[in-house]
Amino acid sequence: MSFINFASDIPEIMSLELDRESENIEDFCKIGGDILSHPRYIEMKGYNHHGTVSCHYHSVFVAYMTYKACRHSDCNTVEATRAALLHDFYLYDWHIVKHDEYHAFYHPKEAKKNAEKYFGSLTALQSDMILAHMWPMHLMPPKSKEGMILTAADKICASFDFIKLSDKFRPIYDRIDEVIGYAVC
Ligand SMILES: [Fe+2]
Numbered sequence: 001m002s003f004i005n006f007a008s009d010i011p012e013i014m015s016l017e018l019d020r021e022s023e024n025i026e027d028f029c030k031i032g033g034d035i036l037s038h039p040r041y042i043e044m045k046g047y048n049h050h051g052t053v054s055c056h057y058h059s060v061f062v063a064y065m066t067y068k069a070c071r072h073s074d075c076n077t078v079e080a081t082r083a084a085l086l087h088d089f090y091l092y093d094w095h096i097v098k099h100d101e102y103h104a105f106y107h108p109k110e111a112k113k114n115a116e117k118y119f120g121s122l123t124a125l126q127s128d129m130i131l132a133h134m135w136p137m138h139l140m141p142p143k144s145k146e147g148m149i150l151t152a153a154d155k156i157c158a159s160f161d162f163i164k165l166s167d168k169f170r171p172i173y174d175r176i177d178e179v180i181g182y183a184v185c
């Protein structure tokens with residue numbers, strides 16, 4: 001396997017048909033189950049991220065797309081999927097809580113700090129993925145293919161949020177909730 005072949009792999013990666021995703025969903029939940037079932041992670045369901053899309057929904061959507069893209073390449077799928085789940089784990093409503101630094105630059109550092117607090121130490125790959133995910137808004141590009149995939153997935157999913165296409169992920173999101181075993185919100 002090599003890096004993503006845009007012509008042949010992108011349609012498969014972007015496909016969100018529930019009846020074709022059972023195996024991926026099971027594997028995704030095995031990789032990130034301890035994160036997805038953690039009370040502080042579930043707390044993100046209560047924080048608006050983009051419009052009416054919660055930080056939890058956005059994070060799971062981005063992580064799932066990162067997982068699928070990594071499965072189509074020679075990336076470290078496990079490390080990348082876990083880092084993607086945690087890339088926006090900043091745990092506040094950025095519309096209400098303000099910091100000296102602009103949210104776009106502040107929240108990756110807060111996400112990394114919370115990720116280490118609740119889920120133990122991150123690898124160098126994961127730290128860089130989380131800290132660099134807002135590129136190119138800042139000047140520090142990701143150092144890895146996994147990081148480039150995360151930043152691309154983040155932009156695509158955020159665009160889906162703003163143009164009201166994120167509901168395409170809803171059946172998979174609800175199925176992940178069922179597999180993890182907490183109530184669908
Ligand atoms: Fe972010």
Ligand SMILES: [Fe+2]
Pocket residue numbers: 058062087088154
């Ligand atoms: Fe994000």
